[in-house]
Structure formats: C-alpha cells, structure tokens
Amino acid sequence: MLGMKQIRLGRSDLQVSRIAFGTWQLGGDWGATDEKAAINAIRRAADGGINFFDTAQGYGFGASERLLATALEGVPRERVIIATKGALRPAAHGVERDASPAWIRRGVEESLDALRTDYIDLYQVHWPDPKVPFEATAGALADFVTAGTIRHVGVSNFDAAQMEAFGASLPVETLQPPYHLFRRDIEESILPYTRLHDIGVLVYGPLAHGLLSGGKCGNNKKSKSYSEEAEKGRGSHELAPVRCCADDAEWMLGKHLKRAPYARKA
Numbered sequence: 001m002l003g004m005k006q007i008r009l010g011r012s013d014l015q016v017s018r019i020a021f022g023t024w025q026l027g028g029d030w031g032a033t034d035e036k037a038a039i040n041a042i043r044r045a046a047d048g049g050i051n052f053f054d055t056a057q058g059y060g061f062g063a064s065e066r067l068l069a070t071a072l073e074g075v076p077r078e079r080v081i082i083a084t085k086g087a088l089r090p091a092a093h094g095v096e097r098d099a100s101p102a103w104i105r106r107g108v109e110e111s112l113d114a115l116r117t118d119y120i121d122l123y124q125v126h127w128p129d130p131k132v133p134f135e136a137t138a139g140a141l142a143d144f145v146t147a148g149t150i151r152h153v154g155v156s157n158f159d160a161a162q163m164e165a166f167g168a169s170l171p172v173e174t175l176q177p178p179y180h181l182f183r184r185d186i187e188e189s190i191l192p193y194t195r196l197h198d199i200g201v202l203v204y205g206p207l208a209h210g211l212l213s214g215g216k217c218g219n220n221k222k223s224k225s226y227s228e229e230a231e232k233g234r235g236s237h238e239l240a241p242v243r244c245c246a247d248d249a250e251w252m253l254g255k256h257l258k259r260a261p262y263a264r265k266a
Contacts, residue, residue, distance in 0.1 A: 004049030010200025012152040012173040014121065016052035016081050020202055021045045023053065026067045027060030035067060042071035052081045054176070054202065057107050057114075058088035058095055058126055065114035073116075083122035083202070084111045085156055085176075087129060087137070099129035101140035108144055124154040124176055128162050138170035145170075154200070160193035172199055179203035181212060 006015045021042060026033050042053070053072070055064045065084060072080060086107030087099040111120060123144070125137060144150040154174030155166060163172045175194055177186050183205075194201050207213045 006051070008200075009122075009202070010174055010194070011171065011198040012122065012154075012200055014081055014152060014200070017050045019050055020052040020054050020083075021050050022204060023055040023064045023068055024059050024204070027056075027058070027064040029059065033063075033067070038067055039071040042068065046072065046075055046080065051079060052083070052202075054083040054204075055115075056085035056088075056124075056126060057111050058085065061090060062110065062114040065111055069114065069116040077117065081121045082115060082117065083124060083154075083174075084115065084120055085124040085126040086111065087126045097127050097129040097131070099125055099127075099132045099137040101136055104137060104140040108149065112149065119148060120150050122152045122154055122174060123150040124156045124174065125158075125166075127157045128155075128166075134162075134166040135169040138166060142170050156204075160189045163193060163197075163199070167197075172197075174200040174202060176202050176204055178205045180206050180208040182208050 004017050004019065007018050008014070009016050023042075024030070026038050045053075053068055055068050057065065059065070068082075072082075086104055087097060088095045089098040089103055108120070108123065111123075112118070123141065125141075128134075129137070138153075141150060141153050145153060152173045153170055154176065155163060155172055156176035157178075158166065158172075158175060163175065166172055175190070177190060179186055180203075191201070193199070
C-alpha cells in the first residue's frame, strides 16, 4: 500500500488516498470496541499509505475522535487529512439533529479537543436539520473557516436540492452519502450534481455494513430483515444483532440489479 494512489477531493483540492479509514465502529454504536486492535489498525493504515481518516462527534460523542487521536499520536499532522462531522446531539432516544450555530460552535470546539489538533481539514454537517436555516449553519462554519480552525466544509446525507440551498451561503466542497451495490439511488441525481459542481464524494457503507464483506454467514429469518434494513441504509445500532448470509446477498442482488441504472447485460 506504500504506493497507494491519491486523488483530488473535488473543489477542496485536498489530496487524499483513494481509500479512507472510517471510524464509525469506534464510537460504540456497533458494539464494544477493542481499542488496542483499533489503534493498531489505524497505525497500520497510516504506515501503508492511507492519509485520509473520517470520524464524527456523533460517533460516541468524542469516543471515536479520541481513539483516532491516540492512534495518530506521533504521526506528523501535515501527513494526515482528518475529517469529522457535527450537527448531532445526544437525546433521550439516541441522537437528534441540531445544526444551530450554538451547537455547531460547541461541536467544533469539542472535536478540536478530542482530536487534539489546532485545525480540522474537513468539517461536515452530519445530517440536514429541517429546524435550522442552512444560512445559519453555514454562517457559523464560515467563521471557523475565516479563523483557519476549519479548512474545508462539506455535508453528509444531503440530496442535490439541499446542497444547492446550503451552497447559496457557503460552498459545499464534499459530500458523504451512503453507497453500495444494494443502495445506488445517489446515481440518479446526487452524483450528477456533485460531478457538475466538482464536489468531492466520500461514501460510507461501501460493503453494505458487512453484508458484502464475506465474513458473515448463517441462515435465519432475521437475516432477510437485516438485508431489508441495510437497503434502507439504517445503521446497525438501530437493529438487533443478526448474522447475514450469502442467500441475503443473492436475494438483494436479484432485487436491485433489475433497477440499477448502470446495470447492463453482457
């Protein structure tokens, strides 16, 4: 991996490895974290040429960010691109969206502390918040960009219309959407929009949250339920732990190839 190729991340001009290291699993939403194994994996990735690491305040509200900071300790800061996300807050039922200027400001400061860094390379609005005007969120982030605390701004889980609306106040430099073989809806309007506007795209869940990894097997009735939920893009923290099998992949593959916009017969 020492020769891993890098790519320009859209209009941000960030030069990032084509493979990014995602850290959602380190926040506890997917079960207990083996911290030693996680740290070793991150360090091996950095040694192997991966320079792009993505996390979020909402991944355990500091847990994932702190673990990433520990793993990258000793690595020159200029060698890595650190992306994080904000605009989720803890709630009685789990989390809720909050892209208000006050929560954004608090989130940025807390992420800086957890990551033990003076600046964040890419800060992303985790989810659109229908209660807060985009210009209010954008204004708060623009202040951090002016101060140099945030170098680039992106969004996550936004559609094309939402990116257009947000971009009227602050340029959207990147998008992080869910995307895998069984969930290809972004090909219809979102990817064409990002291509037209030179917005860098970093996807999450490319292996369908484990369904395509080949490491899960076993037949049970819950497997199909998991497949249906994976299709909807729901995180596993919303589901009872189940095992997935090859039959699920075959079931979903047959279901989705019929409507995959770029699928063609040989």
